[in-house]
Amino acid sequence: MSGAVLAVDDQPAALELVRLALEKEGFSVSTAANGVEALLRLEEAPFDLVISDLEMPQMDGLELLVRVRQRWPELPFIVVTAHSDVTKVVEAVQLGAVNYLLKPALPAAVTTAVRKALQVRRSTTAPRGIPELVGASRAILEVRHLVTLAARSDVPVLISGETGTGKELVARAIHRYSAVSGGPFVAHNCAVTPRDLFESQFFGHRRGSFTGAERDHVGLLVQADSGVLFFDELEALALEHQAKLLRVLDDGEVRPVGDTRTRRVDVRFVAATNRDPRTMIEEDRLREDLYYRLRGFEISLPPLRDRREDIPLLAEHFLGSSSPHLTSEAMEILIRAPWPGNIRELRNVVRSAAAMSGDGPIGPRHLSVKALGGPPPQSAHDASRAVPRGTLRELERRAIVQALEDCGGNRTHAAQLLDIDRSTLRRKIREYEIDASG
Numbered sequence: 075m076s077g078a079v080l081a082v083d084d085q086p087a088a089l090e091l092v093r094l095a096l097e098k099e100g101f102s103v104s105t106a107a108n109g110v111e112a113l114l115r116l117e118e119a120p121f122d123l124v125i126s127d128l129e130m131p132q133m134d135g136l137e138l139l140v141r142v143r144q145r146w147p148e149l150p151f152i153v154v155t156a157h158s159d160v161t162k163v164v165e166a167v168q169l170g171a172v173n174y175l176l177k178p179a180l181p182a183a184v185t186t187a188v189r190k191a192l193q194v195r196r197s198t199t200a201p202r203g204i205p206e207l208v209g210a211s212r213a214i215l216e217v218r219h220l221v222t223l224a225a226r227s228d229v230p231v232l233i234s235g236e237t238g239t240g241k242e243l244v245a246r247a248i249h250r251y252s253a254v255s256g257g258p259f260v261a262h263n264c265a266v267t268p269r270d271l272f273e274s275q276f277f278g279h280r281r282g283s284f285t286g287a288e289r290d291h292v293g294l295l296v297q298a299d300s301g302v303l304f305f306d307e308l309e310a311l312a313l314e315h316q317a318k319l320l321r322v323l324d325d326g327e328v329r330p331v332g333d334t335r336t337r338r339v340d341v342r343f344v345a346a347t348n349r350d351p352r353t354m355i356e357e358d359r360l361r362e363d364l365y366y367r368l369r370g371f372e373i374s375l376p377p378l379r380d381r382r383e384d385i386p387l388l389a390e391h392f393l394g395s396s397s398p399h400l401t402s403e404a405m406e407i408l409i410r411a412p413w414p415g416n417i418r419e420l421r422n423v424v425r426s427a428a429a430m431s432g433d434g435p436i437g438p439r440h441l442s443v444k445a446l447g448g449p450p451p452q453s454a455h456d457a458s459r460a461v462p463r464g465t466l467r468e469l470e471r472r473a474i475v476q477a478l479e480d481c482g483g484n485r486t487h488a489a490q491l492l493d494i495d496r497s498t499l500r501r502k503i504r505e506y507e508i509d510a511s512g
Contacts (some may be wrong), residue, residue, distance in 0.1 A: 075130040076100045076101060076102070077102070077122035077123060077188075077192055078101070078102045078103075078104070078119070078120065078122050078123075079096055079101050079103050079121065079123050079124075079188060080103075080104050080105075080112060080115055080116065080121045080123070080124045080125070081093055081096070081103055081104070081105050081106070081126075081129060081183075082105070082106045082107075082108070082109065082111075082112045082124065082125070082126035082130070082135070083095065083105075083107070083127040083130070083154070083190055083465065084108055084127065084129075084130040084131060084140065085127070085363055086107075086109050088127065088154075088177070088178075089105050089107075090414070090469060091178075091179075091181065091184075092125060092154075092179070092184055093105060093254055094181070095182075095184045095248075096185060096188060097187055098181075098185075098190075098251075099185045101177060101188065104119070104121070105196050106335060107130075108130045108131055108133055109126075109132060109133025109134060109135065109137055109141070110132050110133050110139035112124070112133075113133075113138070113141060115144070116145070116146065117370060118130075119133060120148065121504065122149075122150070122151070122380075122490060123150045123151075123152065123188060123191055123192060124138075124142060124149060124150070124151045124152070125151075125153075125154065125175075125184070125187075125188065125367075126138055126139070126151070126152070126153060126154065127153075127154050128153055128154070128155040128162055128166065128491075129156070130299060131156070132505060135153055135154075135155075136162065136165065136166060136169065137171065138215065139151050139153070139171060140164060140169060140502065141170050143169065143170045146292050146477065147170075148203040149192040150172045150192065151171050151172060151173065151299075152171065152172060152173045152174065152187055152188065152191055153166045153171045153173075153174045153175075154174070154175045154176075154179055155175075155176065155177065155354075156177050157177070157406065160422065163350070163366075163370065164366070164369060164372075167227065167229055167370045167371060170223075171227070171229075172191045172226065172227040172228060172229075172422065173187045173190070173191055173227060173228040173229055173278070174229060174370065176257070176324065179326075180336070180495070183284070183326065186230070186279050186340060189271060190220065190228045190253060190254075190295060190340075191228065191337070193208055193253040194345055196221070197381065204218045204221055204222070204247055204251070206243055206246070206247050206250075207221065207240075207243070207244070207247065208388050208391045209381060209383075209384030210383070210384065210387065211376075211381040211383050212377040213381045213382045213386060214376070214381055215381060217244065217259075217373060217376075218245055218370035220371065220373045221247050221248055221251075221373070222251070224248045224252075224371040224373065225248050225250075225251035225252045226249070227251075227253075227369040227370070227371065228253075228342060229370025229371060230323065230342065230343040230344070230345070230367060230368045230369070230370045230371075230421055231245070231248060231342075231343075231344045231345070231368070231371040231372075231373065232308075232312065232345050232346075232347075232351065232365070232368040232369045232371070232372045232373070232374065233245060233344065233345070233346040233347075233372075233373045233374075234346070234347050234349070234350065234351060234372070234373070234374050234375070235346075235348065235350050235375030235377070235417065236247070236377050236416055237347055237415065237418070238378075238415045238416030238418035239375040239376070239377060239416045239417060239475055240345070240375060240416075240417050241306060241346040241348075241375060242261060242306060244373060244375065245259075245302070245304040245344045245346065246262070246304075248302070248344060249301070249302040249304075249342075249344075251256060251378060252342075254300060254302065255352060257297055257298075257299075257300040257301030257302070257315070258297060258299075258300070258301035258302070259298075259301055259302050259304065259309065260294055260297045260298040260301065260302070260303050261304045261305075261306070262275070262294055262303070262304070262306070263305075263306045263307055263310075263486075264304045264305050264306065264307045264308060264310040264311045265306075266486075267309040267311070269309070269312060272311075272312070272315045272318075272464045273318070273331050274287075274293070274331055275294060275321070276292060276293050276294050276295055276315075276318075276319070277293040277295060277318075277329060277330050277331060278290070278291050278292050278293030278295075278296055278328070278330035278331070279291050279293075279330050279331035279333075280330055280331065280334055282330035282332065283330075283331045283332020283333075284332070285329070286334070287331075288435045290330075291330075293328065293330060295322060295328045295339050295341055296337065296339060297327060298341045299338070299339045299340060300341075301341070301342070301343060302341070302342045302343075302344055303341050303342070303343055303344070304344045304345075305344075305345055305346070306345075306346045306347075307346070307347065307348070308345045308368075309347050309348075309349050309359055309360065310344065310346040313358070313359075316360070316361045316364045317361065317364075317455070320361065320363060320367060322341075323343060323364075323367050323368075326338050326339055326340065326341075342370060345490055347369050351365050351369070351372075364414050368505050370373075371404065377413070377416055377419055377421075378413040378419075378420060379412060379413055381449055382409050384418065385405075385407075385408050385409050386405055386409070387418060388421075389405065389420065389424050392421045392424045392425060393425075393428055393447075394426055396443070397428045397431060398428060398431050398434060398435050398436050399430075399433050399435055400410075400424075401436065401437045402437045403437060403438050404427070404436050404437050404438050404441060408420070408423075408424075409440055423441060423442050424436075425473075425476065426442060426473070427440040427441050427442070428440075429472060429473065435441055441509045442451070471502075471506040471508065472500070474488070474502055474503065474506065474508060475508060478508070478510055481510070483510060485499055485510065486504075
């Protein structure tokens with residue numbers, strides 16, 4: 075890959091380091107000592123990318139970024155800053171920077187960031203509407219906008235929101251529409267990471283490095299190389315483990331347990347939590363430095379109760395075109411319901427109601443008690459007609475098969491979807507002779 079790069083820094087040594095690193099890789103590099111000089115260079119000749127320091131005299135990097143976005147909105151812009159200025163990075167990303175580097179930036183880090191930024195620019199996978207995020211409310215439109223920006227950049231992302239609001243769905247959308255969509259998407263729930271196996275799971279291990287290590291194990295960070303590592307329930311990670319992830323964010327190096335060699339990985343971090351990150355910092359549950367490194371983009375997902383106008387669209391989406399329709403009375407109940415489990419709960423209730431209704435319309439009597447916040451209204455006449463087609467065993471088997479299909483065969487996720495523990499799901503699979511191999 076080649077291209078014309080404009081490097082901007084008031085420190086000659088730092089500027090020379092960037093120039094040499096990029097020219098060695100075949101890029102054409104012009105330099106400028108400050109923002110004013112950079113704007114003159116941009117007017118004189120076309121460039122494919124700008125990489126600029128933030129702290130400069132006359133015109134700093136943030137002001138330069140604003141000017142570039144106004145005049146050349148599609149031109150990728152990478153910022154370089156010291157660790158002490160990391161809060162300014164967040165502002166730069168919100169203004170449109172596609173990535174950032176911390177000083178002193180290693181030559182390999184510089185060239186990797188530039189290559190990836192140019193890949194994003196030339197990628198044809200930019201999101202158009204993001205059909206995975208169903209809804210028309212102002213809240214979900216804002217989420218779509220942030221997902222679009224995040225997909226076009228290469229910075230870490232922190233997603234927060236209550237359980238069931240769709241954090242993994244957002245993470246997958248960011249990956250799908252990014253320049254690394256052809257790379258792996260590796261998802262991991264930190265709550266299921268045993269404290270003493272963190273390094274093995276994330277960094278991998280060599281055979282014989284500890285009791286029970288009978289073979290080499292490739293860690294999550296290597297599995298996600300050239301792609302995205304999504305780790306949910308960030309709040310479950312111990313502080314010492316957070317420090318080790320922070321180091322990978324900074325230097326991109328991984329050393330498996332029991333190995334003497336390190337390996338560089340190119341991983342985009344997307345983290346999620348169902349707690350307020352600032353509260354976690356106050357409670358000493360989250361390292362502040364890790365928080366600032368992860369929140370290159372911070373996306374807060376609204377609870378379903380704050381976007382009730384989306385409930386009819388979501389319900390119809392979960393039912394699909396071939397399913398029975400919801401009566402107006404049933405839809406009104408769904409719109410009024412509290413939904414403590416958010417979108418996941420709505421999906422389960424709607425699909426369960428469809429199974430209960432058979433081929434007929436879905437009415438209030440088919441909705442679960444949890445959705446109504448109390449027993450569903452039901453007359454004696456309704457009760458006589460409320461028995462669904464098929465036995466309870468058949469309905470339960472159908473629900474398990476559907477859950478396994480929805481989760482791609484992942485039993486842990488299917489058990490969470492069905493609100494049962496994994497051992498119960500295993501027993502039911504054996505009992506109903508369900509083929510769960512796929």
